[in-house]
Amino acid sequence: MLVPCLKMNRALFSLGQMMPIARSLSRCAACCQVITNPEEIARIYRQLSLFPSLSSANVGPVITSQYGGKYSNIYTEWSQRELESNENVKFCKQYIVFHDDKSVVFSAPSGNCTKVQGVLLSRDAPSGEMKAVIRKSTVKGEENQFLEIWNKNMVKSINLTALKKHGKVYEDALFGCLVWSQSETHLLYVAEKKRPKAESFFQTESSALSSSVDEEGGLRSEKKDAVKGEQFVFYEDWGEDLVKKSSPVLCVLDIEGNNVSVLEGVPENISPGQAFWAPGDTGVVFVGWRHEPLRLGLRSCPNRRSSLYYVDLTGGKCEQLASDNSAVFSPRLSPDQCRIVYLENTLFGAHMQCSRLCMYDWYTKKTSVVVDVVKRPREDGFTGIYCTQLPPKCWSADSQQIIFACPQRSRKELLAVDINTGSVTSLTSTSAMGAWNLLTIERDLIVASCASPNCPPSLRVGFLPTRDSEEQMVWITLEESQTLPEIDWQILTLVPPSDQDNSQYPGLDFEALLIKPKEEKDGAKLPLIVYPHGGPHSVTVADWLLSPAVYCKLGFAVLLVNYRGSIGFGQDNILSLPGNIGTQDVQDVQFAVESVLKGDEFDRHKLAVAGGSHGGFLACHLIGQYPSYYKACVAFNPVVNLASMVCITDIPDWCLFEAGSDYTANSLYEPAVWEQMLSKSPVKHVSQVKTPVLLLLGEDDKRVPHKQGIEYYRALKAKQVPVRLLMYPGNNHSLPNVDAESDSFMNSALWFVQHLFE
Structure with a gap:
């Protein structure tokens, strides 16, 4: 699933192109309370992008103080976007936790943050006495990889590249x-x-010689x-x-x-x-x-x-x-x-x-x-x-339970599994937070992060209750994040109408996550951005999501739809979709939109749709199957033609299976199979599209190669549908680089402003 956004100094060029449009739309801000000024949009994006995310944690050995109290140091690593330098900056924070092996007595930060540079992998020794680090570093203009051993200081550093063993x-x-x-x-x-x-076949013997230093310091x-x-x-x-x-x-x-x-x-x-x-x-x-x-x-x-x-x-x-x-x-x-x-x-x-x-x-x-x-x-x-994957450390101290985070419908919970009985217990079922992640567990001390659409990640710790205990988890906050009270969110449960029920897997429901400004100003109705996830067998949980949060601050509402086929709802829900893509998933998204629009807080004349990968597939389907319903569309690396994608993607099996056919690597596909893939594709409906489309493509995408987007771009140009294409070099399917993330967000936001308020 793709995350919208790109770099500010590059974004300024795009902003310059859009400035006349934005200025002409400034009058809309007074009537709909949506922020349309590019500089203000960029300011809000910059502000919310500063919230860091947690990537890992490690619990040090138990230390007994001179007064008899026990404590452990907790080392955490965080990641934060840095727009000016175009990088995700990694930094570490340490905390001290006093405990009695069953509960936390006292906790506090320990020291200041420190930037982590060049680290590829790191791991503490079982005793906690040493730490191993694999680090990349430039030596004479070439990237080398070093393996370092640390205790109180660096013990040794080995240049793995120079060894030439691998x-x-x-x-x-x-x-x-x-x-x-x-x-x-x-x-x-x-x-x-x-x-x-x-x-080369034509390499001469003299040019194939290399120089090295002999034992006496001379060249040989x-x-x-x-x-x-x-x-x-x-x-x-x-x-x-x-x-x-x-x-x-x-x-x-x-x-x-x-x-x-x-x-x-x-x-x-x-x-x-x-x-x-x-x-x-x-x-x-x-x-x-x-x-x-x-x-x-x-x-x-x-x-x-x-x-x-x-x-x-x-x-x-x-x-x-x-x-x-x-x-x-x-x-x-x-x-x-x-x-x-x-x-x-x-x-x-x-x-x-x-x-x-x-x-x-x-x-x-x-x-x-x-x-x-x-x-x-x-x-x-x-x-x-x-x-x-399971967390690297997920066992309880007695080797009787497994702890991990997992989507459960539209939330992500911490679950404990008893390996003897198979019973599953949620450790976070009573939490108001929408998404939890397990960072580590050591001697039953759990280190976790939690977040919600209106609350960036916080760091919490707590001791795992003993087996068969009815005690609830008691969480202690080590690092609290700033809640954004102006953003509201809720999970909607939706039951498709009877004529859209799946006959093979009947009685399934699905959910949607609605994120919106908490109060509509002056009774103004909210414009709505519809955002189905990719996959299709993925899910959007109620986590901190940068782009929807920024859209809410701008005055938009965002509807993220977990249509039938999403994970977290049971295996039948997943299996109901293959063979029905382009119909069941499209109908679910449209039904979710129409259900939300029955209320009076949204402006049905200001609807936009966005999505990446299979979410882009759905966005393109929606504007083709429901012409003029959506006023703007943004698609990130969208699947638009399964028949042309199957030969160039790294997942050809996906194209066949999701279209309803079996995959074998040596099969020669019958014409009917190609016809089936084409019939499920958005390009089939391109002649009906009237909605302006912005395409955002990663040049190095191997999953949905950028030629898919170019194919759709050319088809829309031929139909004289307004379309704009941005190509991001050095980015793969998820457009992961900071400049690609921030620029794609700015261009998306301004695309919505331009076409929803024209």
């Missing part, structure tokens, strides 16, 4: 890891496999080992956000000897990741994803063939621990080192699904299902597990 270290959340052995003598991480140097020439004619060989990577990540290897650093070795025994046809040390440091447990026949995109796609493996360090033997006919991910070893829990999905089908929570007993070698797939919400309200 390629770049993987820092992503899907493959990447940095794990201490229990003995704290070795570190485990994942890096790209080293490839032999390639050279060495012949490079190179393979001729291999410079331009194509290597498949793992798709969107994993570009140039093709063949990962498991690497081990011997800290004392400064030696790095690449583990042998991993099958050539799998990519290892999410690794950790086996009990007793006897080997390494990891998830392995199959290469053949194709590497399909992995980001947000936990439905790829994968399994759990163990490689023995002594003999190099690799053993498969879990089923080979499913998708396995996010394994976590219990503190007592007896059990491994992991998530499991069915192969292919919906990219995001309701997952099983499975458990592997290290000593009995038996696998069990702790929590199964939930088809419909249970009587206790539990709707199933929907996670791309």
